[in-house]
């Protein structure tokens with residue numbers, strides 16, 4: 136088969152099994168757009184801003200585990216995509232981003248819409264390629280998908296000069312069935328000796344904690360993790376990225392840990408003697424002050440990326456490998472050797488944990504007058520029976536969602552944790568809905584965040600995506616205001632969102648349904664009605680208490696045992 | 712501690728900037744860096760000298776290994792190895808000092824490779840500390856220009872960093 140470069144791009148997407156490409160056209164990708172026009176297997180989704188394309192592809196990837204694919208033009212198209220590429224990079228999300236480049240002979244001449252895309256994206260991709268010859272295109276595409284979706288996943292940029300996609304130059308095409316790269320061979324299986332040691336240490340623990348993260352979701356190891364937790368009877372805490380990998384409503388789950396984690400999870404971290412970290416990367420929002428992190432614990436760490444191990448915290452037993460494979464080995468060893476946990480110790484440990492749980496750290500003041508944001512999320516959980524695919528923007532609403540909307544399945548909670556990108560929620564929801572056309576997909580957002588990618592409401596209209604947008608409208612950049620209240624004596628410098636649009640009219644002007652709810656008593660019925668409109672996008676402007684803050688909270692740089700539980704208890708709560 | 716890391720990488724455009732970019736992005740020190748193709752034209756060999764405590768060096772080697780273009784690397788400082796650097800140093804060599812500089816250069820096994828009425832260029836190889844010593848031995852006001860290649864290194868014995 137002889138194909139042009141433009142046709143090779145499209146054909147290799149087909150051969151990769153790609154069904155959706157999120158993109159935006161421009162001069163240097165016009166040959167590719169012409170090839171897209173002439174086929175029907177790969178569906179192109181036209182967004183309204185390249186940032187939207189990257190977040191949509193990212194949402195698609197998070198909801199399916201398959202790499203998201205983006206197509207943008209050179210120059211401003213590529214620079215607009217950078218925020219979304221960096222977002223995917225920090226959360227280890229597989230993505231292939233095809234960027235057009237000016238024709239090869241013009242590279243380096245400050246040509247029209249030329250930027251050094253390889254240079255600009257280098258620090259925020261897993262890898263990138265500049266394709267110089269059409270003969271290299273198919274193999275480069277194959278490598279891009281391979282790198283994006285193996286080992287520790289991440290975004291890969293393929294920069295293609297316009298002459299390489301010239302429709303008049305055809306070359307023989309064969310999509311490679313395999314790639315072999317001498318410089319890239321990610322580890323699959325963990326070291327058995329290390330795994331055995333880990334099992335022994337774990338099972339000898341008196342106060343064990345399993346701390347699991349996004350790696351379990353990324354590595355599709357939710358079933359194995361659940362089996363391990365249930366077999367051992369150990370408590371489990373999840374990071375923000377790990378929510379849903381173990382059922383959020385199960386009693387062995389002691390909630391999220393870290394800055395806005397539960398009292399019981401953070402206290403358990405402080406007191407544990409053996410910590411089993413699974414696909415989590417000891418982020419500073421999780422560890423707090425490193426010197427006071429898990430002061431009594433020996434630490435086991437399972438991670439596919441050797442560079443994650445002992446990066447922030449010294450690890451006693453490192454295991455490098457795919458989480459699924461390592462957990463299967465662990466489970467097998469546990470069964471074969473019939474090693475049992477120390478039942479008495481575990482019993483005492485659970486009693487201790489229950490006493491922390493009895494503090495009910497997520498309790499919030501009830502009100503008949505104003506809608507508390509926590510109440511809004513609680514109600515959302517009840518109305519939707521916990522069954523949503525929920526994307527989020529960044530801020531207080533994100534934390535409230537993480538705290539009050541427990542997920543029982545992986546890939547249901549889609550949010551930007553590492554980069555914390557406002558504007559992520561709406562386009563990500565587009566990607567999720569494209570991946571799962573029959574699922575109920577909602578986006579929880581704030582009035583500041585939603586305005587960062589609001590143009591994507593037009594994309595939703597074009598493709599009839601019946602998203603439910605739940606705007607917790609507090610009139611503030613709530614998360615910023617909270618820090619200013621706590622650490623800047625209430626000097627609310629530029630955290631007030633003045634001159635907001637009327638969101639109901641705004642939604643309607645894009646052709647969607649708009650709703651406003653401002654009374655606690657009307658919330659459940661309002662949500663019911665919104666979710667009953669199965670074929671329409673409903674934008675729900677929920678007017679919430681402007682002064683509510685997220686608790687518990689550990690200030691940056693403090694230890695796990697130094698939590699603020701509420702404004703009233705804004706003191707250090709030392710161990711009893 | 713000073714470490715010499717030897718890297719075998721794909722001889723691709725951009726590979727060098729990935730390494731340099733990694734060091735700036737993560738705030739690691741680069742003392743020197745030298746790179747050239749090997750006998751296999753598809754591979755480059757890079758020698759990188761860096762300073763850091765054990766934890767930092769561990770991260771540096773892991774992060775370097777993670778770069779897709781890096782095929783293999785070894786921290787030469789972990790074993791016995793040979794380190795060499797080449798220097799060309801231009802010095803003022805006038806009347807009274809000509810003999811003195813020649814003598815110094817001989818002691819350090821340098822070669823004078825350019826001579827004018829008023830200057831010499833001395834070529835010297837050795838490990839970096841030897842070159843440092845020579846530079847210190849020359850009176851500062853006589854030094855016109857110093858050009859150094861940065862260290863390169865190889866392990867002793869039959870073992871090698873190859874594919």
Ligand SMILES: Cc1cc2nc3c(=O)[nH]c(=O)nc-3n(C[C@H](O)[C@H](O)[C@H](O)COP(=O)(O)OP(=O)(O)OC[C@H]3O[C@@H](n4cnc5c(N)ncnc54)[C@H](O)[C@@H]3O)c2cc1C
Nearest residue numbers: 348349350354374375393394395414416439458552553555
């Ligand atoms: C406003 C705000 C507040 C936040 N507050 C909190 C908070 O209170 N608590 C909290 O937890 N986070 C919080 N975060 C998120 C935080 O910034 C980090 O993104 C998060 O903690 C990282 O989660 P993780 O450790 O699970 O790592 P991820 O970023 O999900 O990384 C996954 C890890 O698993 C590894 N991995 C990937 N795939 C595999 C595989 N197949 N097999 C094995 N290993 C694999 C990777 O190498 C990596 O080390 C907050 C973010 C924001 C924006």
Ligand SMILES: Cc1ncc(C[n+]2csc(CCOP(=O)(O)OP(=O)(O)O)c2C)c(N)n1
Nearest residue numbers: 530531532557581582583584611612613614
């Ligand atoms: C692109 C971007 N700019 C700035 C920030 C810093 N930031 C974090 S949360 C936040 C406020 C978000 O306000 P809103 O969307 O209304 O959510 P709320 O906290 O009120 O729920 C800001 C500005 C960010 N995370 N992302």
Ligand SMILES: [Mg+2]
Nearest residue numbers: 581582611613
């Ligand atoms: Mg707000």
